[in-house]
Every structure is written in structure tokens, then in C-alpha cells.
Amino acid sequence: MEIILAKRAGFCFGVKRATQMAFEAADKGGETFTLGPIIHSPQVVQKLKEMGVGLLDDLSTLDNGTIIIRSHGVTAEELEEAVRKQLEIIDATCPFVKKAQEHVKSLSQAGYDVVVVGDADHPEVQGIVSYATGKVYVVGSGEEAGQLPRMGKVGIVAQTTQSFENLKNVVKECLMKGGEIRVFNTICDATAVRQEEAKELARKADCMIVIGGFNSANTRRLAEVCKELLPKTHHIETAAELKQEWFTGVTKIGVTAGASTPMWIIDEVIERLKLMGND
Amino acid sequence: MEIILAKRAGFCFGVKRATQMAFEAADKGGETFTLGPIIHSPQVVQKLKEMGVGLLDDLSTLDNGTIIIRSHGVTAEELEEAVRKQLEIIDATCPFVKKAQEHVKSLSQAGYDVVVVGDADHPEVQGIVSYATGKVYVVGSGEEAGQLPRMGKVGIVAQTTQSFENLKNVVKECLMKGGEIRVFNTICDATAVRQEEAKELARKADCMIVIGGFNSANTRRLAEVCKELLPKTHHIETAAELKQEWFTGVTKIGVTAGASTPMWIIDEVIERLKLMGND
Numbered sequence: 001m002e003i004i005l006a007k008r009a010g011f012c013f014g015v016k017r018a019t020q021m022a023f024e025a026a027d028k029g030g031e032t033f034t035l036g037p038i039i040h041s042p043q044v045v046q047k048l049k050e051m052g053v054g055l056l057d058d059l060s061t062l063d064n065g066t067i068i069i070r071s072h073g074v075t076a077e078e079l080e081e082a083v084r085k086q087l088e089i090i091d092a093t094c095p096f097v098k099k100a101q102e103h104v105k106s107l108s109q110a111g112y113d114v115v116v117v118g119d120a121d122h123p124e125v126q127g128i129v130s131y132a133t134g135k136v137y138v139v140g141s142g143e144e145a146g147q148l149p150r151m152g153k154v155g156i157v158a159q160t161t162q163s164f165e166n167l168k169n170v171v172k173e174c175l176m177k178g179g180e181i182r183v184f185n186t187i188c189d190a191t192a193v194r195q196e197e198a199k200e201l202a203r204k205a206d207c208m209i210v211i212g213g214f215n216s217a218n219t220r221r222l223a224e225v226c227k228e229l230l231p232k233t234h235h236i237e238t239a240a241e242l243k244q245e246w247f248t249g250v251t252k253i254g255v256t257a258g259a260s261t262p263m264w265i266i267d268e269v270i271e272r273l274k275l276m277g278n279d
Numbered sequence: 280m281e282i283i284l285a286k287r288a289g290f291c292f293g294v295k296r297a298t299q300m301a302f303e304a305a306d307k308g309g310e311t312f313t314l315g316p317i318i319h320s321p322q323v324v325q326k327l328k329e330m331g332v333g334l335l336d337d338l339s340t341l342d343n344g345t346i347i348i349r350s351h352g353v354t355a356e357e358l359e360e361a362v363r364k365q366l367e368i369i370d371a372t373c374p375f376v377k378k379a380q381e382h383v384k385s386l387s388q389a390g391y392d393v394v395v396v397g398d399a400d401h402p403e404v405q406g407i408v409s410y411a412t413g414k415v416y417v418v419g420s421g422e423e424a425g426q427l428p429r430m431g432k433v434g435i436v437a438q439t440t441q442s443f444e445n446l447k448n449v450v451k452e453c454l455m456k457g458g459e460i461r462v463f464n465t466i467c468d469a470t471a472v473r474q475e476e477a478k479e480l481a482r483k484a485d486c487m488i489v490i491g492g493f494n495s496a497n498t499r500r501l502a503e504v505c506k507e508l509l510p511k512t513h514h515i516e517t518a519a520e521l522k523q524e525w526f527t528g529v530t531k532i533g534v535t536a537g538a539s540t541p542m543w544i545i546d547e548v549i550e551r552l553k554l555m556g557n558d
Contacts, residue, residue, distance in 0.1 A: 168451050171460075175447055181462040185454060 001247065001277030002150075003270060004205065006197045006256035012190040014094025014160075015039045015260050018071035021092040026051035033066030034079060036123060038092065039260040040216035043238065059085065066090060071096045071260075073122045075130035075170050076105075091164045096160045097124055105131040107155030112182060115139060115148065117170045118159025121257040122217065142169025154178040160188040161218055162257075190259065191218055195225050198256045202226040205254035207246060208233040211259030211269055219258025226256070238265060239272040247276055280526065280556030283484065283551060285476045285535035291469040293373025293439075293538050294318045305330035310344030314357060315402060317349045317371065318539040319495035322517065338364065345369060350539075351402045352376045354409035355384075373457065375439045379465040384410040384435030391461060392419060396449045399440025401496060404438050421448025424456075431556040433457040439467040440497050440538075456504035469538065470497055474504050477535045478534055481505040486525060487512040490548055491537030498537025507537070511549035517544060520552040526555055 011019065022038045026048055033054040037045045045055060056062060066088040069079070073093040082089050089223040093101075100116075107114050118125040120138040125158050129136050139145045156175050158167045165189055174181050202208050208226045212219025214237060223235035234246060247253070253273060257266050290298065301317045305327055312333040316324045324334060333429045335341060345367040349356070352372040361368050372380075386393050392414040397404040399417040408415050418424045434455050437446045443466055453460050481487050487505045491498025494517060504515035513525060526532070532552060536545050 164454070168454055171445050171450060171454060175443070175450060175462065175464060179464050181450075181460075181464070182458040183454065183462075185458050185460070 001273075002232070002252045003277070004201060004252065004254050004275050005266070006194070006201055006254070008190070008194045008197050009211075009255065009257040010259075010261045010263055012188070012231060012259040014071050014096060014188075015028075017042060018092035019262065021090055022048055022053060022068050022128065023051070025066060025068055025090050025195070026053045029093050032068065033062060033065065034045050034068040034070055034076065035059065035074055035082075036070045036072070039069060040213045040219075040258075041260045041262060042048060042213055042215070042267055043128065044260070044262055053124040059087075062087065070123075070187065071097070071221070073101060073127035074123075075127050076101075077130060078277055084183055084208070086160065091240035093127075094160065096126070096186065096188045100157045100184070101131045101182040103155070103157050104128055104136070107157075108132040108134045110153075111152045112155030112177070113137070114155045114157070115145065115150040115170065115174060116175070117162050117167050119217070122159060124161075125153050128157065128159070142165060142173050148174070148177055151178040153180045153182070156181065156183040157186045160186055161191045162187055164192065179233055194256070194259070195216075195222060198222055198226050198254075199229060201231065201256060202229040203255035205230065205252045206232065207252075208254045209242070209269060209273070210256055211234045211266055212260070212261040213237060216258045216260050219261065222256060222258055226254075240269040242269065242272050242276065245267040280529060280552075281531045281554050282417050282556070283480060283531065283533050284545070284549060285473070285480055285533070287469070287473045287476050288490075288534065289538070289542055289545055291405075291467070291538040291539045293375060293467075295349050295374065297371035298541070300369055300454070300476070301327055302330070304347055304369050304497065305332045306359050311347065312341060312344065312467075313347040313349055313407055314338065314353050314361075315349045315351070317347060318484040319492045319498075319537075320539040320541060321492055322544055323541055324438070339365075347449070348372050348408065348439060352378070352380060352406035354406050355380075355404075356409060360433060367483070368393050370408075373439065375465065375467045377551065379436045379439060379463070380410045382434070382436050382463040382465065383415070386436075386461065387411040387415070388415045389432075391432045391434030392416070392430040392457070394433060394435045395438065396435065396446050398496065401438060401512070403440075406439070410479065410547060418449055420445060421452050423483065424449040424452035427453070427456055427521040430457040432459045432461070435460065435462040436465045439465055440470045441466055474501060476531075477505050478508060478537060479499055480533035481508040481512065481536070484509065484531045485511065485529040487533045487535070488521070488548060488552070489514045489535055489537070490516070490545055491515060495537045495539050497541060500542065501535060501537055505533075518547040521548065521551050521555065523555055
């Protein structure tokens with residue numbers, strides 16, 4: 001049984017950076033927490049917990065110590081609260097997300113109505129949106145953008161993991177909404193590149209294993225695009241979920257992983273697959 | 280024979296304003312010239328000539344007197360030359376065109392590479408383009424925009440008579456060309472509204488008469504869209520070109536006119552048509 005691992009499987013730049021910052025803080029010790037899960041990987045969150053780094057949903061109970069800002073970022077209000085409480089802040093917000101937050105802030109201050117292309121329920125989007133000081137709208141598609149009211153100057157940014165096609169459709173609709181449209185393309189192509197590679201793999205494999213948190217939107221989407229090409233696609237979080245029966249008659253297994261999947265979990269899966277292949 | 284005149288036939292706001300300014304200057308007398316034809320109407324140019332207002336292609340031969348800047352605008356260099364020569368300047372540039380020129384200038388100064396959506400040979404576009412101090416490209420379609428090189432910050436404006444669809448297609452392509460795209464929608468909807476009205480008329484008439492200069496792009500386009508719906512469409516400049524044979528069996532004539540067609544020419548056509556209808 002041949003096992004092919006996608007070149008871009010696992011951590012993207014921002015996740016890698018955030019995880020490193022969190023583990024370094026854990027090594028230092030002291031009262032340390034992350035505000036929200038540091039990345040969308042229950043296993044990384046669990047490992048940090050074992051190292052003494054707790055997980056807080058908000059800052060109401062914390063009066064001193066160190067707070068780590070997760071890769072998706074937090075809202076402007078949460079960051080302000082941390083500053084006000086004089087907590088030690090380790091800001092592990094992905095630099096690409098930070099850029100989107102800054103564009104929203106400056107567009108808003110310059111009098112633009114802001115449109116954020118993304119999923120309104122996603123913490124990254126909630127963080128980005130919070131930096132607007134004027135009107136701000138979240139739209140998931142060109143169709144939704146078509147429902148927006150007439151605006152003055154329109155500023156547009158995107159959730160970093162959005163598809164380029166979606167951004168294009170929103171921009172097209174917004175051209176009819178105001179006299180000036182200013183678009184910052186804040187999409188990070190790591191997601192698109194990973195998906196393209198996974199699709200290529202799904203086309204030549206008999207079975208695909210997609211590894212990553214069930215709460216990770218990019219991993220779920222990755223599994224979906226593979227499944228469209230290869231119904232024998234399985235989304236797992238850890239090696240323990242692998243089932244021998246999936247591999248009956250399989251000669252080529254493709255493996256990829258979401259942006260928040262640590263290498264050690266990918267390695268465990270590969271090892272287990274090798275053992276299964278020898279059975 | 281019923282004659283229906285389109286509500287928006289003839290002069291648009293910018294042309295009306297420019298013509299008025301030119302005739303007022305003519306009334307005042309003195310050594311007065313227009314730099315390029317004041318509007319794309321040979322009849323208006325001829326009338327001004329009869330009133331003593333000459334037509335210059337460039338300023339090389341003029342050392343004093345009054346120069347009238349046409350509705351389409353001129354290049355930044357031509358305007359500078361007029362200022363340097365201390366000529367009296369009457370700037371009849373359409374305010375919408377002026378806006379596009381100003382946007383190009385400020386985008387350029389702010390470090391944007393500028394894309395102008397329009398016809399590179401049109402004097403309006405040549406004027407707009409001249410205000411760029413950095414890189415500037417003219418594209419006629421989304422397809423052409425796709426050929427542009429990768430840029431830094433991209434600023435986009437459109438020739439005022441472009442179709443909105445064309446602007447959208449260019450913007451879509453440019454989203455792939457740079458990290459920031461700033462679009463000023465400089466399209467004046469007079470052209471679109473006029474075309475829509477003409478199409479409506481062409482659908483219910485047996486014959487369409489489109490009046491306007493053969494050198495007027497908007498009139499030519501107006502005749503084209505009518506002809507697509509009604510092959511019995513005729514583009515004329517003056518009443519003298521009307522032919523009785525066009526109206527055999529015709530019961531309903533639609534009449535419209537381009538943005539640079541003066542009312543007196545439209546009136547003459549209507550009068551002649553009435554006479555022909557009585558034959």
C-alpha cells in the first residue's frame with residue numbers, strides 16, 4: 001500500500017507561529033491562558049493544558065498573568081480589556097489577519113462603509129469586524145452583497161481563508177453600491193494551494209485521509225473538496241480513528257491535513273497507516 | 280405617420296454646459312478659439328465658426344486671446360501650455376470628465392498604478408491618461424485587463440461613457456493584479472439611460488432615426504444598439520439626409536439623438552419627418 005503525503009499538509013505560517021509562541025510561553029511557566037483556543041486543534045489545546053496553559057472564553061475572571069491571543073485574533077474590545085487590566089499580552093494573531101483588522105480600522109476612520117467577505121460566525125471575522133468604527137457588513141456571497149444598501153465610499157476586505165471567486169463576486173456587486181470601491185485583497189493563498197494539491201492527490205489515490213479538528217472550517221472544506229472527487233475520503237482528528245476496513249483493496253492512499261493540524265498528529269497517522277498496510 | 284421623440288434625446292449635462300460656455304464666449308467677441316472641436320457635432324462647430332470662434336488642433340500658433348477647453352477635456356500638457364502662454368482659458372471640460380482626471384492625478388500621486396477603462400484613441404481618454412504621473416494603462420475590456428502585468432496598488436477609473444458591465448469585468452481581472460484595488464466609478468449614466476430608452480423605442484417603432492455626428496462615438500453606439508433590434512435604423516447628421524423611401528409602409532417612427540446633438544437639429548429633423556408623413 002503506497003502512502004502519499006501532500007506537500008502542504010498541516011500548519012500554515014500563521015498557525016505555526018501562534019503554536020510556537022504558545023509553547024514558548026508554556027515553557028516559561030507562570031499564570032498563562034489563551035483567549036479562545038489558540039488554533040482549531042483540540043490536541044494542541046490539550047497539550048498546552050497539560051503544560052499549564054489554560055483556556056479562557058473571556059477575560060472577566062482574569063486579573064493578572066499572561067494572556068495569549070489566538071491565531072484568528074480577538075475583538076478590539078477584548079484586546080482593550082487585556083490592556084486595561086495590564087495583563088501581559090502575547091499577540092499570536094496571524095499577521096495576515098492582523099492586516100485585515102488594520103485595513104478595516106483605517107478604512108472605517110477614513111469614512112468608508114466596510115464590507116467583510118466571510119462567515120459571520122467565524123471568530124476571525126468577528127475580530128476583523130470589531131475594528132470598524134463606522135458602518136460594517138459581513139457578506140458570505142455575491143448574492144448577499146447584492147442585498148446591501150446604497151453606500152458612500154465602500155471598503156472591502158476578506159476573511160483570509162475565503163475563495164478568490166467569492167471576493168470577486170462581492171466586489172462586482174459592490175461596484176453598484178457606491179461611487180468609490182476600495183478593495184484590500186486579504187486572502188492568504190495557503191488555503192487555495194492546499195486545496196488544489198489535495199484535489200490532485202484525490203484524483204490519483206484510491207482513498208484519501210484528511211486530518212484535522214472537526215471544529216476547523218478549513219479542514220472540513222478540505223475533506224469536502226476531496227470527497228467530491230473521491231467518495232472514499234475520511235476526515236479524522238487522530239490516528240485512533242483509522243479503520244482497517246477502509247483500506248480493503250486500496251493500493252494508493254493520499255494524506256493531507258488542515259492548517260491547524262500539528263505535524264506530530266500527521267506523523268502518527270502515517271505510522272499507523274504503514275502498520276495497516278503490512279497487515 | 281406617428282413620430283415619437285425619445286425623452287433623453289440630445290445634449291447631456293456636460294455638452295449643454297460646454298456649448299453654452301462657447302456661445303457666451305462667442306457673443307463676447309475677441310480672438311477666441313476652441314482647442315479641438317468643442318463637442319462632437321460638426322454643426323455646432325460650424326455655427327461657432329460663423330460667430331468668429333476658430334478651431335485649433337494645438338496651441339503652437341496661438342500667443343494671445345481666449346482658448347476654450349472642449350467638453351472631453353484636453354491633456355495636462357495642453358492646459359499647462361495655455362497657462363504658460365497666459366491665454367484666457369474657458370474650461371468647458373465636462374465636470375464628470377474633470378473628476379476622472381482628478382482621480383487619476385491623485386491616485387498616481389498616492390503611488391497607484393492607474394488603469395483607465397476606455398477607448399485609447401478617444402480624446403477624453405487621452406486627456407484623462409495625461410494626468411497620471413506614474414504608470415498608466417488603457418484597457419478596452421476585461422480580456423485586455425487580463426494581459427496587464429502584476430502591479431502594486433491598482434487605481435481604476437473609466438471613460439465617462441463606458442458601460443458598467445465593462446468596468447465590472449476589468450475590476451474582476453485587476454483583483455488578481457495587485458493587493459489593493461481602488462475603483463472610482465466615473466461612469467455617467469446619461470449614456471446608459473439614453474440607450475435603454477432608445478431600445479425601448481426601437482422595440483415599438485417600425486423605423487428609427489438616430490441623429491448625431493458621424494464622429495460621435497456615443498451616437499454611433501446608439502445607432503448600433505437600435506439596429507440590433509430594428510434593422511430599419513438610420514444614423515443621420517442633419518434633416519437633409521432623410522430619404523422619403525425609408526418610410527414606405529412605416530406608421531411609427533422613433534427618433535433619438537446622441538449626447539452632442541443640438542436641439543435645433545433634432546427640431547429640423549422632426550419638422551422634415553412631419554412633412555414627409557403628409558406626402
